Amino acid sequence: MLSKDIIKVMKSLALLTLSLDFFLDVVLATSAEANKHLEMGKQMLAAGNMVEALSHFDSAVEKDPGNYLTFFRRATVYLALGKSKSALPDLDKSIELRPGFVAALTQRGNVYLKQGNLKAAANDFEEIHLNDPSNQEAMNYLHQIEPLAEEIEQAKLLYHSRDYQGAIILLSKAIDLCPWDPDLREIRAECYIAQGDLGKAVSDIRPTTKLRNDNTKGYLKLSRLLYDIGDAEESLSQVKECLKLDPDHKECFPFYKKVKKLAKQLKEAQDLSNSEQYDDCVKKANKILETENKAYHYVLTAKSHRCHCLAKGGHGKDALKACNEALDMDPENANILCDRAEAHIANEDYEAAVKEYQQAMNVDQESRRAKEGMERAQKLLKNSQKRDYYKILGVKRNANKKTIMKAYRKLAAKWHPDKHQGEDKEHAEKMFRDVAAAKEVLTDPEMREKYDHGEDPLDPEQQQGGHAHPFFHGFNPFGNGGGQGFNFKFHFN
Template identity: 90%
Template sequence: MVSKDILQVIKSLAVITLSLDFFFDVVIATSEDASKHLEMGKQLLAAGNMVEALSHFDIAVEKDPSNYLLYFRRATVYLALGKSKSALPDLDKSIQLRPGFVAALTQRGNVYLKQGNLEAAARDFEEIHQRDPSNQEAMNYLHQIEPLADEIEHAKMMFHNRDYQGAIILLSKAIDLCPWDPDLREIRAECYIAQGDLGKAVSDIRPTTKLRNDNTKGFLKLSHLLYDMGDADESLSQVKECLKLDPDHKECFPFYKKVKKLAKQLKEAQELSNGEHYDDCVKKAKKIMETEPKAFHFVHTAKSHICHCLAKGGHGNDALKACNEVLDMDPENVNAMCDKAEAHIANEDYEAAVKEYQQAMNIDQESRRAKEGIERAQKLLKNSQKRDYYKILGVKRNAKKKTIMKAYRKLAAKWHPDKHQGDDKEHAERMFRDIAAAKEVLTDPEMREKYDHGEDPLDPEQQQGGHAHPFFHGFNPFGHGGGNQGFNFKFHFN
C-alpha cells in the first residue's frame, strides 16, 4: 500500500514536470520566433530598408530579451539612422549580457568619441586592447584620443586669447573626430562670428539644435545669425522652432514678433515693386526702416526698394538721392547704378544716364539690364537732340493718358493755326504739328513704349520697312506753302 504522503509527492513531481515541459516549449518557441524576426531584420537591413528592419529587431528583442546579439543588431540600425543616443543603451545592454563583446565595445567607443566623451571612449578601446593586444583598430583610436584632449584645451585657451584662426584650426581637427560634440561646434561658431563669417557660424550652430535636447538657446542663436545675414524668412523659421519647445520663451517670443513683422513688410514691398505700385512700394520700404533701422542687410534692402521705386515712378531727384545712399553702402551695386541711370532719365539727363549705365557695365559686363539700359539711354540722348514729345506737351515721363490728353487739348487750342495770322501762323502750324505728333505717340501704348525705349516711331530714319507718320511725307493739313488757301480746317479733340 502506497502512503498518502508518497502519492502527494508523486503528484507534485508530475505537476513540476509538466510545468517545466511547458516552460521549455515556450522558450524554444520564443527563441525561434525571435530568430525569425532577426533574419527578417537582417534581410531588410541589407536591402537598405532600415525603418522596417528596426521594427523587426524591436519584436526580436521583445521576444528574446536575453540575447545580446539582438541588442547589438538594433544598435547598428539606430546608428545607421543617425540616432546615436538611442543606440547607446542597446550597446550597453549587449556588453552587459556578453562582457568583452569586441564589436559592441568598438561601436560604443566610436559613439563616445564622436560625442566628445573622450574618457569613456578611451576606456572601451583600452578594454579591447587588453583583451586583444593585436587589435590594430583599437590601438589607432587610442593614439588619436591621447593628444586630443590637450588640443581641445589649447583651442579653448586660444579662443579666450582671441586667437580665433588658431582656435579654428585645432577645433576643426577635433570636430573631425568628434562631430557630435555640440560644445566644440559652439566655440568654433563664436570664432567664425568674431571673424565676421556668419555663414560658417550658421553651419556649426545648426547641428547643435539636434545634438542638444530642447535647445532653445541654439535655435535663438541660429535665428539671430540668419537675421544678421539678412534672411528674415529663415530667421523666422528658426525662432518658431524655439517657441515650439517653449511658447513663452522670454527671448524668443519678442524676437519672433519683430521678425514676423519685418518678413511681412519685406514681402509686401517686393510685391508692390513687382506690381509697379511704386509710390506704395516706397512707403512700405520706409516702414521696413522703422521696424529695423540698424541691421545692414535690411536697411540696404529697404533703401534699394526706395531707390528702385522712386526711379521707376519718375521721381528723378528723390531717386538720385536714394540711389546714392545705396551706393554709399555698396559701391559696386549694379542694380542701384541702373536705378540711378533711370533716375537720370526721369530728369531727362540722358548723358548722365549713359555714363551711369557704362559704369555698371564696367563692373558686370554680363548684366542684361545694363546692356539694354545703355542702348536705350543712347537712343534717348540722340532723340533728345531732335524732338522731345514729353517736353512738347509739358508732361512728365510717367504721365497718365488723361494728363496727356488734357495737356494736348490746352496746347492744341492755343496753337491752332486759325487763331494766328501773318508771321505767327507758320510758327503756329509747326507747333501744332509737333503737338499732334506728341499726342499720337504718347497716347498709343505701343508707340509710347517704343519712344520710351529710345525709338521715335514717327522718325522715318528709325523705321525700317515701317510706315512713317504722314507729316514726314510732305502731308500738310494746312494747304500748300503754309497758307490755308481756302482750306477749312476742322479741329477734333480725340
C-alpha cells in the same frame, strides 16, 4: 501499497514535468519567432530598408530580451539612421549581456568619440586592447585620443586669448573626429563671429540645435545670426522652433515678434515693387526703416527699394537722393547703379544715364539690365537731340493718358493755324504738327512703349526696313492743300 505522501509527491512531480514541458515549448516558440524577426531585420538592413529593419529588430527584442545580438543589430540601425543617442542604450545592453563583445565595444567607443566623450571612448578601446592586444583598430583609436584631448584644451586656451584663427585650426581638426560634440562647434562659432564670418558661424550653430536636447539657446543664437546676415525668413523659422520648445521664452518671444513684423514688411515691399505700385513701395520701404534702422542688410534693402521705386515712379530728384544713399552703403551694386540711371532718365539727363549704365556694366559685365539700359539711354539721348514728345506737351514721363490729352487740347488750341497770320502762321503750323505727333505717340500704348525705350515710332530712319509710321503717309492735321487756305473745324478727340 504506496503511502499517501509518496502519491502526493509523484503527482507534484508530474505536474512540474508538464509545466516544464509547456515552458520549454513557449520558450522555443518565442525564440524561433525572435530569430525569424532577427533574420528578416538583417535582410532589410542589407537591402538598405532601415525603417523595416528597425521594426523587425524591435519585435526581436520584445520576443527575446536576453539576446545580445538583437540589441546590437538594432543599435546598428539606429546608427545608420543617425540616431546615436538611441543606439547607446542598446549597445550598453548588448555589452551587459555579453561582456567583452568587441563589435559592440568598438561601436560604442566610436559613438563616444564622435560625441566628444573622450574618456568613455578610451575606456572601451582599452578594454578591447586588454582582451586582444593584436586588435589594431582599437590601438589606432587610442593613439588618436590622447593628443586630441591635448589639442582641444590648447584650442580653448587660444580662444580665450583671442587667437581665433589658431583656435579654429585646432577645433576644425577636433570636429573632424568629434562631429557630434556641440561644445566644440559652439566655441568655433564664437571664433567665426569674432572674425565677422557669420555664415560659417551659422553652419556650426545649426547642428547644435539637434545635438542638444530642447536647445532653446541654440535656436535663438541661430535665429539671431541669420537675422544679422540678412535672412529674415529663415531667422523667423528658427525662432519659431525655440517657441515650440517654450512658447513663453523671455528672449525668443519678443525677438519673434520683431522678426515676423520685419519679414512681412520686406515681402510686402518686394510685392509692391513687382506689381509696379511704386508710391506704396516707397512708403513700405520707409516702414522697414522704422522697424529696423541699424542692421546693415535691412537698411540697404529698404534704401534700395526706395531708390528703385522712386526712379520707376518718375520721381527723379527724390530718386537720385535715395539712390545716392543706397550707393553710399554699397558702391559696387550694379542694380542700384541701374536704378540711379533710371532716376537720371526721369530727370531727362540722358548723358548722365549713359554714364551710369556704363558704370553698372563695369561692375557686372554680365548684367543684362545694364546692357539693355545702356542701349535705351543711348537712344533717348539721340532722340532728345530731336523731338521730345514729353517736352512738347509739357508733361512728365509718367503722365497718364488723361493728363496727356488735357495738355494736347490746350496746346492744339493755342497753336491752331486759324489763330495765326503772316509769319507766325508757319511757326504755328510746325508747332501744331509736333503737338499732334506727340499726342499720336503718347496716347498709343505700343508706340509710347517704343518711344520710352529710345525708339521714335514716327521717325522713318528708325523704322525697320525704312518704313515710317502711317502718320507720315496721308495724315495731315491741316487737311488737303498743304495748309494753305484750309477751311475746317478741328476736333479734339
